[in-house]
Amino acid sequence: MAGPAASGKGDRPDLLTAAIFVGFGVIGLWQTRVLDGGTLAQMGPGYLPRVVCGLLILLGLVIGIAAMRRDAAPIEPIKLRPLLVITLSIVGFAFAVTHLGFVIASMFLILAGSLADPGSNWRTTLLLAAGLTAFGAIVFVYGLGVQVPLWPQ
Amino acid sequence: MDFINLLMLGFGEAITPANLSFCLLGALLGTLIGVLPGIGPTATIAVLLPITFFLPPLAGIIMLAGIYYGAQYGGSTTAILVNLPGEASAVVTTLDGYQMARQGRAGAALAVAALGSFFAGTVATFAIAIAGPMLSQFALSFGPAEYVALMLFGLLAATILASGPVLKAIGMILIGLLLGMVGTDQATGAERLTFGAVELFDGIDFIVIAIGLFGFSEIITNLERSGSAGVTVAPLTRLWPTREDFRQSWAAVLRGTGLGTMLGLLPGGGATLASFSAYSLEKKVSKNPQKFGTGVVEGVAAPEAANNAAAQSSFIPLLTLGIPSNNMMAMMLSAFMIHGITPGPSVLTNQPEIFWGLVASMWIGNLLLVVINLPMIGLWVRLLTVPYRLLYPAILLFCCIGVYSMNNRIFDVVLAAGFGLLGYVFRKANCEPGPLLLGFVLGPLLEANLRRTLLITQGDPGIFVERPISLVMLIATVALLALMIFPAFRKKREEAFQEEEA
Amino acid sequence: MKTIYALPLAAAISTLGATAALADWPTDRPIEMIVAFAPGGGTDIMLRTLAPYIEADLATQIPVLNRPGASGEIAYTALAQAKPDGYTISSLNTPGFLTMRIDRELRFDPAAICPIARIVEDPGMFVVQEGSPYNTLEELVSFAKENPGAVSIGTTGVGTDEHLAMLQLEESAGVDMTAVPFGGANEAKTALLGGHVTVIGLNVGEYAGSEPGQIKGLAQFTEERSILAPDLPTAKEQGFDVLMSSERGIAAPCAVPEEVRARLAEAVDKAVANPEFQEKAKQQGLALSYQSGADWAAAMPERLARYEEIIKMVKEGQ
Missing domain, CATH: 3.40.190.150 (Bordetella uptake gene, domain 1)
Known part of the structure; x- marks a missing residue:
């Protein structure tokens, strides 16, 4: 990812955009390389994906080149704590809910997720986790019939 | 007039205490599942379907219909309050609705959405009553060629949604198209872009993308700004819309209703296309298009009216032809079939009480929703005063359960977390995710119909200009493109100048 | 080991x-x-x-x-x-x-x-619009013989019941038709009613439950007629070897x-x-x-x- 240096040329958010567009295009082309393209009358599964990927790469290049000529603009600073904590607690929830049941998964998600916010205190967080877990169990599992076990099996 | 008598018959059926209470029950349940992200009306109705065995036919169908339009109402509530679209048609509502909420005008946004939806629902209900059979003929005249033209127009209109540069919006649409192609190719059964994951054979679910890009990445960016203490909402200025709000939104509601009623007839992305195009249309006709996305009331009124009108009018093909236009309507069809009723023209003549009872109950249901929802606005708005550090774990939990409950698998939740990361990167790159979602929803329809058209004509693209509806839409697309390219440059320069002066 | x-x-x-x-x-x-x-x-x-x-x-x-x-x-x-x-x-x-x-x-x-x-x-079958000029599989086949590729058949994708049935008919009658894939039986039915395809494949269960006066069946693809459609002849009765x-x-x-x-x-x-x-x-x-x-x-x-x-x-x- 582009660094925080904000001198000289280069619109960093737009360069990032260009990288995303070109990246998606290249991955798409690579993934569809084995698919049959077909003809206009009998389009194969690879026809439109390749057209779309081609357009994405082209667009990415246009945006990228224009961005390099513009004056430097920085990307907003990145903080890793919320990014990692939230993502990992969601992934943890997914595995826990299947293997350990809803109650443990929900407690884990809320307790772990609260670490993303440096200002939280444990008493309120525990109360919140217990309350939300009970609410979730009643509304989702009993009320709406979401198919998930409450406790480890 | 004959139809007045029939409508009276319908109202007579619908306001029996039993039917009225099932209507209320459905509307309440629908509002609840609409507010809870990820829990969709389709799954709820599937679970409730066997229960309707034990109800009289009309009561069962009235309740299911109540869930359906109740969910439409509830979906816009979370879109406005916490920037979380519960379904595709609510994506647009987040654009201005959430901004209004941040400025302390959540009450106004919710009220305008509810009243606009009610008005649109009323008009669409009467459209079903008066012109149902005629409108269904319009839906049938849409063949593959017409769809291709309509989708092209819709995708181009999506670029208007974004407030940033057009090129970025087009790129996001293309990424949406690409994501929509993931999975088994409908026509040939070939696997595409699945990276070999069996969970992706049926493509990515809309909810996974919406919750990842909107729900999760919104939480991450909010916390990043300065922890939960930094997320503040401007104090509530006023609970109800001002006279000015009404003045600005009535025309938008009218246009949205018209657009929604027509587009709702079409199978597939009807309601979604309706809300997106209604927003784009407002932005085009507005005198201050640059204000869209910063919390203008028309930006909430038009798409809300459009998606509710479309939700009602999507009953037309089902009731008059027996053809369901989306998954929800397919479930409704099952509900009819369970009771041994085959929807279609013969129901109109043989069992008029069913058809007219349902039509009347729709209007009553919409009325009930307004009655339920208006007093609740005060409650909802109070939700915003809950500190963010208590609110975000709850949003997180509801999103996770919602995503998990779709297919009961780990994969979807992990994928949604991945889209959360992607959404975070998009924000850092100043790319808006709205157009991506529209590309995702409309892409598969565009591709399937393009291929169908060329199969039927054996490779001759001439059909697009030979068929009148398709030709008209293609001309409109080209005109829109021209409008966008030429004045866009001029307007941008004007804006730049204005900023310099300011 | x-x-x-x-x-x-x-x-x-x-x-x-x-x-x-x-x-x-x-x-x-x-x-x-x-x-x-x-x-x-x-x-x-x-x-x-x-x-x-x-x-x-x-x-x-x-x-x-x-x-x-x-x-x-x-x-x-x-x-x-x-x-x-x-x-x-x-x-x-x-x-x-x-x-x-x-x-x-x-x-x-x-x-x-x-x-x-x-x-x-649930046997498969072919249906056409009520107003279609074809009443039997034979009439459809003779038109397809003279106009290769002109008969379009709505299916729900490659390798699905309807598609496999079409392939059997092509093989059995020596004709060439065009398969047009749709997302489901309902989409295909909409296209049929709008006159955008000639024929679609359905299951007899769906046919029996559909509104009368919209569509008519050409043939069902079983050995013996289904109890749901006792009046509809099978493809075999009409001389085509199609079973699905x-x-x-x-x-x-x-x-x-x-x-x-x-x-x-x-x-x-x-x-x-x-x-x-x-x-x-x-x-x-x-x-x-x-x-x-x-x-x-x-x-x-x-x-x-x-x-x-x-x-x-x-x-x-x-």
Whole structure:
């Protein structure tokens, strides 16, 4: 990812955009390389994906080149704590809910997720986790019939 | 007039205490599942379907219909309050609705959405009553060629949604198209872009993308700004819309209703296309298009009216032809079939009480929703005063359960977390995710119909200009493109100048 | 070498475990029924309607769990991985269950899944608009002979029932038609009513439940006429060798003890014979046709061979 240096040329958010567009295009082309393209009358599964990927790469290049000529603009600073904590607690929830049941998964998600916010205190967080877990169990599992076990099996 | 008598018959059926209470029950349940992200009306109705065995036919169908339009109402509530679209048609509502909420005008946004939806629902209900059979003929005249033209127009209109540069919006649409192609190719059964994951054979679910890009990445960016203490909402200025709000939104509601009623007839992305195009249309006709996305009331009124009108009018093909236009309507069809009723023209003549009872109950249901929802606005708005550090774990939990409950698998939740990361990167790159979602929803329809058209004509693209509806839409697309390219440059320069002066 | 020893051992352990659990089966905990399709589909509604009757007979609970995706592969994989103790069963649908192994590397072994009972057999058929000039398969074929490719047939994708039926007709009559894939029977029907395609494939169950005066049938693809459409001639009667029907039933892992599977089959048989269920099935347009798991399994190899032949034909044609 582009660094925080904000001198000289280069619109960093737009360069990032260009990288995303070109990246998606290249991955798409690579993934569809084995698919049959077909003809206009009998389009194969690879026809439109390749057209779309081609357009994405082209667009990415246009945006990228224009961005390099513009004056430097920085990307907003990145903080890793919320990014990692939230993502990992969601992934943890997914595995826990299947293997350990809803109650443990929900407690884990809320307790772990609260670490993303440096200002939280444990008493309120525990109360919140217990309350939300009970609410979730009643509304989702009993009320709406979401198919998930409450406790480890 | 004959139809007045029939409508009276319908109202007579619908306001029996039993039917009225099932209507209320459905509307309440629908509002609840609409507010809870990820829990969709389709799954709820599937679970409730066997229960309707034990109800009289009309009561069962009235309740299911109540869930359906109740969910439409509830979906816009979370879109406005916490920037979380519960379904595709609510994506647009987040654009201005959430901004209004941040400025302390959540009450106004919710009220305008509810009243606009009610008005649109009323008009669409009467459209079903008066012109149902005629409108269904319009839906049938849409063949593959017409769809291709309509989708092209819709995708181009999506670029208007974004407030940033057009090129970025087009790129996001293309990424949406690409994501929509993931999975088994409908026509040939070939696997595409699945990276070999069996969970992706049926493509990515809309909810996974919406919750990842909107729900999760919104939480991450909010916390990043300065922890939960930094997320503040401007104090509530006023609970109800001002006279000015009404003045600005009535025309938008009218246009949205018209657009929604027509587009709702079409199978597939009807309601979604309706809300997106209604927003784009407002932005085009507005005198201050640059204000869209910063919390203008028309930006909430038009798409809300459009998606509710479309939700009602999507009953037309089902009731008059027996053809369901989306998954929800397919479930409704099952509900009819369970009771041994085959929807279609013969129901109109043989069992008029069913058809007219349902039509009347729709209007009553919409009325009930307004009655339920208006007093609740005060409650909802109070939700915003809950500190963010208590609110975000709850949003997180509801999103996770919602995503998990779709297919009961780990994969979807992990994928949604991945889209959360992607959404975070998009924000850092100043790319808006709205157009991506529209590309995702409309892409598969565009591709399937393009291929169908060329199969039927054996490779001759001439059909697009030979068929009148398709030709008209293609001309409109080209005109829109021209409008966008030429004045866009001029307007941008004007804006730049204005900023310099300011 | 290791695997050779490990396999019988694993089988022995699982049988042991299963026998131990068998003592209480099926009353000590619920039997989970996996449905390979999303809630609200034909198979889902059929099984949700049937489940209470099986529950009553076995005196247990049968919650339905939807595991949609990859035309059933996800559900079958889950079934194959479940403990073979008789507490997990799933829906089974042909031709999907048979055709998916032809061109695809599967994540489960189809031989490890044993049918318990077939519940429904729904023949495929071709329909045209009510106002169409074609009344029989013969009339359609003679038009297709003179205009190769001009007849468009709406299907629900390559390798689906309707597509396989079209290929058989092309082969049998020596004609060339164009398959136009749609997202489902409803989309195809809309296109037919709007006059955008000539013919579509449907199941007889869907045809029997549809509004009169919109569409008419050309032929059904069975050996004998279905009870749902006794007046519609079969393709064979009209001189074309086209056979295609979709079957729905229930399956369990083969490692489940024989007695348990037999008891389940008996319960399904009783449930299907219940007049109350039959009444509901009639309302839903289900073509009930009970067959025991053994008979169903015995009929599968021949069908599989036929599908393999058709799909090979398509490959060569391309």
